[in-house]
Amino acid sequence: MTQHYSRRKLISKAITTVTGFTVGNLFLQNLSDANAATNSSKEVWIVEFSPASVRTGRIRLPKIIKSEAQWQAQLPLASFYVTRQEGTERPYSGKYLNVHDAGIFRCICCNTALFDSQTKFESGTGWPSFYQPIAEENITQTKDRSLFMTRTAVSCTRCDAHLCRVFDDGPKPTGRRFCMNSVALNFTPHA
Ligand SMILES: [Zn+2]
Numbered sequence: 623m624t625q626h627y628s629r630r631k632l633i634s635k636a637i638t639t640v641t642g643f644t645v646g647n648l649f650l651q652n653l654s655d656a657n658a659a660t661n662s663s664k665e666v667w668i669v670e671f672s673p674a675s676v677r678t679g680r681i682r683l684p685k686i687i688k689s690e691a692q693w694q695a696q697l698p699l700a701s702f703y704v705t706r707q708e709g710t711e712r713p714y715s716g717k718y719l720n721v722h723d724a725g726i727f728r729c730i731c732c733n734t735a736l737f738d739s740q741t742k743f744e745s746g747t748g749w750p751s752f753y754q755p756i757a758e759e760n761i762t763q764t765k766d767r768s769l770f771m772t773r774t775a776v777s778c779t780r781c782d783a784h785l786c787r788v789f790d791d792g793p794k795p796t797g798r799r800f801c802m803n804s805v806a807l808n809f810t811p812h813a
Contacts, residue, residue, distance in 0.1 A: 669757035713748025716804025
């Protein structure tokens, strides 16, 4: 047992030494009980919606797992930086900041429905903001203890794309504020 533990410790230390990037991930704590159980089998529950935002069903789908090189080839550079490297776009720079048309904001990486335009509000922060996800299943919330702060990061349940952080100073009815990055989203107007 002792030997096993030491070995793990060594491996962990090696990863930490090689990439400072990985250090933050070691402190991530998955808050989504429903999907924590399914992550190990690489399947997740996702709620699907029609182009008119009508809920069409809750289905179990394989998680989308791609290499960093594959994501880089698929995504524009800014989207890759935010979704796969936990970046943040500059405030007031996002193309969806002032979009208020009726429709669905989907994941730029895997097209999973994430937010309905009806829950978008003006937060004054410079980032498109929503007070709730279109379905709790479709996002995963993770305690993020990087940079000596405890915050809650939000990712896409289907593909693990980093999306945003969520704060508890949002408007009614939820009091939540999902501070989104436009480059992580793809807006589909209602058909
Ligand atoms: Zn996704």
